[in-house]
Amino acid sequence: MSSFKIQGGKALKGEIIPQGAKNEALQIIAATLLTAEPVTIHKIPNIRDVNKLIELIGDLGAVVEKLDSESYRFTAKDLDVSFLESEEFKQKAASLRGSIMILGPLLARYGKAKIPRPGGDKIGRRRLDTHFLGFEKLGAKFNYSSKDSFYSIDATNLAGCYIHLDEASVTGTANIIMAAVLAKGKTTIYHAACEPYIQQLCKMLNRMGANISGIGSNLITIEGVESLGGTDHTLLPDMIEVGSFIGLAAMTQSEITIKNAGVEHLGLIPDVFRRLGIKLELRGDDIYIPSQKHYEIETFIDGSIMTVADAPWPGFTPDLLSIVLVTAIQAKGTVLIHQKMFESRLFFVDKLIDMGAQIILCDPHRATVIGLDRKQQLKGIKMSSPDIRAGVSLLIAALSAEGESVISNVEQIDRGYQYIDERLNQLGASIHRLEQ
Known part of the structure; x- marks a missing residue:
């Protein structure tokens, strides 16, 4: 210590x-899991929470290349989702609040995911309900095991829908957006968070081939697409x-x-x-x-x-x-x-x-x-x-x-x-x- x-x-x-913005970095790095093509991110801060998420992305099988002190290239071509069953994943993900952000991309691309109860600051109750209620509206089914504190989600048939969020959660909004970009049909998210970091995520996803409108407002519309490509992105x-x-x-x-x-x-x-x-x-x-x-x-x-x-x-x-x-x-x-x-x-x-x-x-x-x-x-x-x-x-x-x-x-x-x-x-x- x-x-x-x-x-x-x-x-x-x-x-x-x-x-570079820590809170934006956690969302943007997770979004690299949505595509098999390379995504280059600049101005990544060298801080513990971000470094832990980068390590977790690498453990899942993504190729992580450090280009310079603040730039990384992520290529998530062949991911090993069986890593989610490992004790190593449980320990790493449980120590990082930002690990919740990998759920949306994994559900969108692979139709399933698991995650332990995330850690983070002890600053009071921080609900995960918004994330899971949004995933459920899209068609996911989840189960929480109190025995091992694991959330398991099945999302083999995600479909667009209307979602009115119970709170304007930044991470919840980001996670639902990332799940919806590859879902079939149209998703409308009302009472969405509209922080600059959410705007940055939406703009990056659109450059990758997503179809998101309403950026900067609390009413976001997403037309699902078949796949996403690579891009370059600089954090605020x-x-x-x-x-x-x-x-x-x-x-x-x-x-x-x-x-x-x-x-x-x-x-x-x-x-x-x-x-x-x-x-x-x-x-x-x-x-x-x-x-x-x-x-x-x-x-x-x-x-x-x-x-x-x-x-x-x-x-x-x-x-x-x-x-x-x-x-x-x-x-x-x-x-x-x-x-x-x-x-x-x-x-x-x-x-x-x-x-x-x-x-x-x-x-x-x-x-x-x-x-x-x-x-x-x-x-x-x-x-x-x-x-x-x-x-x-x-x-x-x-x-x-x-x-x-x-x-x-x-x-x-x-x-x-x-x-x-x-x-x-x-x-x-x-x-x-x-x-x-």
Whole structure:
């Protein structure tokens, strides 16, 4: 297990390029299983969750070629679906939440699949119902064995249909789209997720020969085709990294330029940070954040306390609420953070309170942050990273704090942020990785 030793209180300066989007990568890599032809993907981040999925794709029999540090070619010509019965598959798939994404492609192409209950962050209940209800509507039959925690799905006769999703699940929408592209007939998905990553997946599938319309809306129509071909695809910049760097700059009074930030795909993200009082300039596809000693949280027009809440796209992404919360610690004013989608994501605030933050945890979904306005610094402590986003939030707090902090279990951070210690050290941070 690795730890970060951080010497806080240093202002950073310079340029940083966000990695390719993790959440898009998991969908796009799974989609390479839909065709026997080569698919080349660029800007793949070197992070644990993505690397585990690439390894799993290779174990299934796909030929995986690493072309350079960020580009791979996948050729899933001859897959060995019997690997799904192995103990090795059970162990690997159970440790990776993203393993659920291989179901849609395997059902579409081979008519069957198995998967153990996936792992991932312990951030609350994360239902798989949307995936399976969608597959069932398409004609799949599934069985869950409580004895070995395996889901088995039979989809020998997938046929297009009308599907009204019970929730706008991003991974559920992606999985159903990938199952439907090779199903017979027309599939209509209403209440579909429409995140930029779903749009990217649909555009890639269309280049491969799929027939998908309604891209960017919550009503997606898919006309099934016989087969798909190969293509090249470049991942978007990771919007969660972009938001993390904005928060980091504000908390540490740093002057940072985020290069190639994918500004047109960020939605509300720049505006939410502006509501915290953070100055930022959009310069083409770059974001410039000047050094700020003070930033003041806005109130609503009637003078009531600002609330920042998550919502399905085009609302504010839940993956950045932890970053907004920690950034508000040194603002002037008060903000209510409302994490609607996951009931355990705010529990890390006890560490921030130990560092000197003024936060009231109202319930599992809501926390009120009373900004310190730089009147006192946070102090360094020892803590542990509970999940990817909370881990980076604690890292931001530690970089702004007085003295030394130690964050253990940084493998959680490594799951979502590539070389984060090295990249921030290049801007002037003091982060030392300790291997135990």
